[in-house]
Amino acid sequence: MADLRKDPVTGRWVIISTERQKRPSDFHVETVTTKGDTLCPFCQGHEDKTPPEILAYRNGGGWDVRVVPNKFPALRVEGDLDREGEGLFDRMNGIGAHEVIIETPHHGQTLATMGEPAIEKVFWAWRERVLDLKRDIRLRHIVIFKNHGASAGASLEHSHSQLIALPIVPRELKEELDGAKRHFLQRERCVFCDIVRQEGRDGTRVIAESADFMALAPYAPRFPFETWLMPKRHRSRFEDTTPGEFASLARMLKDVLQRMNTTLLTPPYNLIVHSAPLHDEPGANDFYHWHVEVMPKLTRVAGFEWGTGFYINPTGPEEAAEVLRKAKT
Amino acid sequence: MADLRKDPVTGRWVIISTERQKRPSDFHVETVTTKGDTLCPFCQGHEDKTPPEILAYRNGGGWDVRVVPNKFPALRVEGDLDREGEGLFDRMNGIGAHEVIIETPHHGQTLATMGEPAIEKVFWAWRERVLDLKRDIRLRHIVIFKNHGASAGASLEHSHSQLIALPIVPRELKEELDGAKRHFLQRERCVFCDIVRQEGRDGTRVIAESADFMALAPYAPRFPFETWLMPKRHRSRFEDTTPGEFASLARMLKDVLQRMNTTLLTPPYNLIVHSAPLHDEPGANDFYHWHVEVMPKLTRVAGFEWGTGFYINPTGPEEAAEVLRKAKT
Numbered sequence: 001m002a003d004l005r006k007d008p009v010t011g012r013w014v015i016i017s018t019e020r021q022k023r024p025s026d027f028h029v030e031t032v033t034t035k036g037d038t039l040c041p042f043c044q045g046h047e048d049k050t051p052p053e054i055l056a057y058r059n060g061g062g063w064d065v066r067v068v069p070n071k072f073p074a075l076r077v078e079g080d081l082d083r084e085g086e087g088l089f090d091r092m093n094g095i096g097a098h099e100v101i102i103e104t105p106h107h108g109q110t111l112a113t114m115g116e117p118a119i120e121k122v123f124w125a126w127r128e129r130v131l132d133l134k135r136d137i138r139l140r141h142i143v144i145f146k147n148h149g150a151s152a153g154a155s156l157e158h159s160h161s162q163l164i165a166l167p168i169v170p171r172e173l174k175e176e177l178d179g180a181k182r183h184f185l186q187r188e189r190c191v192f193c194d195i196v197r198q199e200g201r202d203g204t205r206v207i208a209e210s211a212d213f214m215a216l217a218p219y220a221p222r223f224p225f226e227t228w229l230m231p232k233r234h235r236s237r238f239e240d241t242t243p244g245e246f247a248s249l250a251r252m253l254k255d256v257l258q259r260m261n262t263t264l265l266t267p268p269y270n271l272i273v274h275s276a277p278l279h280d281e282p283g284a285n286d287f288y289h290w291h292v293e294v295m296p297k298l299t300r301v302a303g304f305e306w307g308t309g310f311y312i313n314p315t316g317p318e319e320a321a322e323v324l325r326k327a328k329t
Numbered sequence: 330m331a332d333l334r335k336d337p338v339t340g341r342w343v344i345i346s347t348e349r350q351k352r353p354s355d356f357h358v359e360t361v362t363t364k365g366d367t368l369c370p371f372c373q374g375h376e377d378k379t380p381p382e383i384l385a386y387r388n389g390g391g392w393d394v395r396v397v398p399n400k401f402p403a404l405r406v407e408g409d410l411d412r413e414g415e416g417l418f419d420r421m422n423g424i425g426a427h428e429v430i431i432e433t434p435h436h437g438q439t440l441a442t443m444g445e446p447a448i449e450k451v452f453w454a455w456r457e458r459v460l461d462l463k464r465d466i467r468l469r470h471i472v473i474f475k476n477h478g479a480s481a482g483a484s485l486e487h488s489h490s491q492l493i494a495l496p497i498v499p500r501e502l503k504e505e506l507d508g509a510k511r512h513f514l515q516r517e518r519c520v521f522c523d524i525v526r527q528e529g530r531d532g533t534r535v536i537a538e539s540a541d542f543m544a545l546a547p548y549a550p551r552f553p554f555e556t557w558l559m560p561k562r563h564r565s566r567f568e569d570t571t572p573g574e575f576a577s578l579a580r581m582l583k584d585v586l587q588r589m590n591t592t593l594l595t596p597p598y599n600l601i602v603h604s605a606p607l608h609d610e611p612g613a614n615d616f617y618h619w620h621v622e623v624m625p626k627l628t629r630v631a632g633f634e635w636g637t638g639f640y641i642n643p644t645g646p647e648e649a650a651e652v653l654r655k656a657k658t
Binding site for chain 1: 504639
């Protein structure tokens with residue numbers, strides 16, 4: 001018998017469909033490998049093939065992390081923000097920013113194989129760009145995300161993440177904020193802190209835990225092996241994180257990606273940093289809790305999901321957590 | 330410069346990113362063909378390979394449309410609906426129904442190539458199953474959808490659609506209902522009727538029009554060439570449609586699919602029927618308006634979209650409508 005489960009924050013229901021259960025190896029869609037590319041614009045020595053650099057962490061003659069504008073940006077910083085109605089419809093022009101964070105100078109490296117200090121530098125670059133863009137008061141929200149592997153939407157194989165700064169707060173985040181606020185108003189507690197506490201006691205959905213972070217399979221996951229990295233300390237924004245926590249997050253992320261690689265044969269994945277809007281009302285710190293969501297790309301999203309916003313997931317989070325917990329790292 | 334646009338019903342924002350603009354032929358991911366399959370469980374003569382039939386429209390010795398339970402159902406009708414809390418979390422067991430509508434006895438036929446009377450019979454089968462399942466008061470909503478082609482999630486190539494009956498109203502529909510209700514409370518008019526009127530006057534996003542239906546590229550489409558078939562007569566539920574309208578819808582759907590096939594090289598697609606919940610409050614008929622959404626599967630949905638519920642679409646609806654309007658049928 002399938003299980004219908006509701007995410008306590010967004011109110012999103014999912015079907016955990018045990019009838020369709022699969023073993024981890026049945027999911028295999030793509031093993032992400034780097035073929036090597038002498039023309040790769042992200043490799044050390046090819047710096048002239050990207051648009052002019054926004055930020056770089058240098059080391060002697062080379063660099064560890066580089067940030068450049070996206071060559072085909074979805075949004076641009078130049079110009080004024082014009083809002084306009086067209087009868088029933090609303091539009092504004094595409095003010096924002098779209099940047100690429102080149103995570104390593106080496107073509108064959110990934111966040112699962114890089115050293116922890118190198119991964120930590122990626123977080124510092126994310127943070128530095130957010131703090132800079134935040135000064136632009138037209139911008140309301142910044143999404144940091146990563147598409148790893150062709151099936152996850154990556155068009156270049158060299159390890160990189162992206163950042164999109166938006167003049168609006170997107171719907172998914174708005175729903176999370178609303179849900180978290182509802183919980184807070186009722187109970188004077190952060191719903192994510194409550195989740196971390198309950199999951200810690202229960203244990204069945206915990207994948208790994210350290211002093212600062214808990215990696216868990218969420219109660220109502222949309223996708224098989226969906227994994228959230230939850231900071232244990234309450235904080236609404238990624239960019240307010242301390243140096244010690246970044247080191248801790250680097251260790252936890254590397255650990256989780258290695259577990260996925262051994263169990264799911266180096267799968268493609270999407271990673272998204274969830275963080276509060278840039279200029280939220282005072283006190284927002286009390287109800288929203290930043291975190292990282294990692295979704296291995298193992299299944300196709302089809303018509304039913306598009307039509308309903310309701311996901312059918314063949315793997316229960318308890319089973320996924322057990323597999324990942326026992327995986328070699 | 331990109332355009333940010335807001336859907337007037339759901340409040341969903343999209344980026345129409347002209348920087349990334351592509352011609353229709355650049356999108357080519359898959360041309361859906363039927364390879365033929367002597368073992369296909371949906372072909373005439375293989376009726377013993379499906380679970381026992383729920384409904385069939387017979388003709389002499391054969392049949393035109395058959396409905397069977399899904400062999401690996403996401404939900405089942407048997408049992409009682411148990412609702413349960415687990416600390417912060419909510420769950421219920423998977424009560425519902427999951428059926429497959431086999432649209433034609435012939436392996437090589439599709440909704441674009443079948444005759445209009447044959448397509449109309451598919452709609453009658455959808456309607457008949459909805460009216461039957463509706464008598465089960467545990468069920469709140471029925472989603473009728475179609476995944477056509479492997480990239481759109483179809484696991485069998487023989488033309489078929491599916492129906493999932495749910496004990497909850499899914500989030501996407503809830504948002505549509507809320508948005509439509511908000512509009513109605515403000516203006517005493519159906520937002521979809523307003524859209525049909527405004528689009529009819531404007532014309533730039535209209536793909537085709539008949540006495541009963543308008544095919545249009547929505548103002549804020551999530552995907553390139555996304556197309557909505559809007560009934561001109563206000564009605565909240567698909568199943569309340571009249572025979573004449575079904576004939577008209579068959580004509581319009583075939584026409585739109587043929588236009589997509591010539592322009593986009595017989596693309597994979599998802600089709601979803603949007604209709605009011607089964608047992609909604611009296612007066613719901615005034616604000617919600619059923620319709621059909623067709624989304625050719627031409628692009629990959631990546632991390633940014635998952636993280637934000639916010640879509641980047643490289644093709645503006647005005648351009649998509651123009652291409653489809655001029656396409657050969």
